[in-house]
Amino acid sequence: MRADALKNHEKILEVAAQVFSERGLDAPIDDIATRAGVGAGTLYRHFPTRDDLIDAVVKSWMNQVDATADDVVASDLPPREALLSWFDAYVTRISRNKGGPAKITGAMGNADSPIYTKCETLRAANERVLGSLRERGELRSDIDSLEVCRLVGAVAVVADQGGLPPESVRSMLNVVIDGLLNSPS
Amino acid sequence: MRADALKNHEKILEVAAQVFSERGLDAPIDDIATRAGVGAGTLYRHFPTRDDLIDAVVKSWMNQVDATADDVVASDLPPREALLSWFDAYVTRISRNKGGPAKITGAMGNADSPIYTKCETLRAANERVLGSLRERGELRSDIDSLEVCRLVGAVAVVADQGGLPPESVRSMLNVVIDGLLNSPS
C-alpha cells in the first residue's frame, strides 16, 4: 500500500470513530470525508460501503468483549448475577454508538454481512458464558447462543431507538434471564 | 371537507396501504403520491409526516387486536399457552409491514408520536391479558405492560430486520414467557 493511501486510511478511521460517536452510525459519509480532509471518492475506495467502515471502526473495541466474558466465567457469581453482569456489558458495548444495536443485531447470523466477524466474536463470547452455566445445568437447553444474542440485542435495539434508561434495560434483561435459567427463583 | 379533497384522501390511503405492504413502511412518499395520481404537495397537505400516514393506514387493522386479546383472556388456556398465543398474535400484527415493528415499538410510550394512540391500543390490550394472569398470581409483579410490549416488540424488531423465521420468534418468545411467569415449568 502506498504511503499516502495508508495515511488517509488511518485518518478516515480516526475521524469516522469520532463522527460515529457524535452523531451515530447513520452520520453522513460525505461529512466524514470532508472532516478527514479527503474526497468522497477516496473514502469510498477505502471503504466501499458504510458497513465496511463501521466494521473497521468497531474492530478496536471488540477485543474487550472477550475479556469481559472471561471475567464473568471466572467470577463464580451466582447464575442470575453472572448473566445480568454479562448481558449488561453486552448491551453497553453494542450501544456505544447510536444505531449500533440495530446494525449489529441485524447482521447477527448473517454470514454475508461485512460486520459478520464482529458478530461472531460477540456470539462466541456469549457462548462461553452460556456454556459455563449450561455445564452446571443452570440453563434451559432449547435455545442456542445465537438466539440469545438476538434476544439481548433486541433489548438493546429498542433501548437505543427509544432512548430508554438503564433501569428499563435492566428490568427487561431480568425477564430474559429468568426465562433462560432452569430453576425457580 | 371538499369533495375532491375527500376523494384524494381516500385514494392516498388506499394506495399507501398497498405500497407499504409491498415495499415496507420506508417506501418513498413521492411514489405513493404518483401512484395515487396526486402531487406531492397534496399528499403532504393531507398527511404532513410519514407517521401521520402510517397512523391512518394502521388504524383499520388495529381493531382486531382488542378482539384477539379478549379471546385469549376468555379462552381458559394455561398461562404459558395463553401468553404464547397472545404474543404470537402481537408480533404477527405489528410485523404486517416491513419496518412496522421498529416504528411501533419505537413510539411505544412516547406520547408525542403521531402513532401513540395505536401504541396505547396495543398496550391496553396487552394489559388486559397480563392482568388476567396477574390476578391469578401467575405473573411476576415487577414489570408493567409497557415494558412487556417493548420486550415482545423487540423480538419482532429483530425478526423483521433479520428476516427470521417463525421458529426463531417462537423460541425467543418462549424465553420471554418463562421469564414473565412466576412458577416453575
Added chain:
DNA sequence: GCACGAAACGGAGGAAGTCTCCGTATACTG
C-alpha cells in the same frame, strides 16, 4: 346559471445524502 372567494391541487425545485467516474496528481521502481 354564474360569479366569486375559499379551498385544494400539483409539480417545479431546493436541500441533503449516496455513490461513481475520470482527469489529475503523487509515490515508488529501476
Added chain:
DNA sequence: CAGTATACGGAGACTTCCTCCGTTTCGTGC
C-alpha cells in the same frame, strides 16, 4: 529522473424529502 501503477478529489448524476406558490376547482349566494 523518467515512467508507470496507484491513489486522489470533487463535480455531478441520482434518489428521496418536503415546500412554495401560481393555477384550478368546488360550493355557495345571488
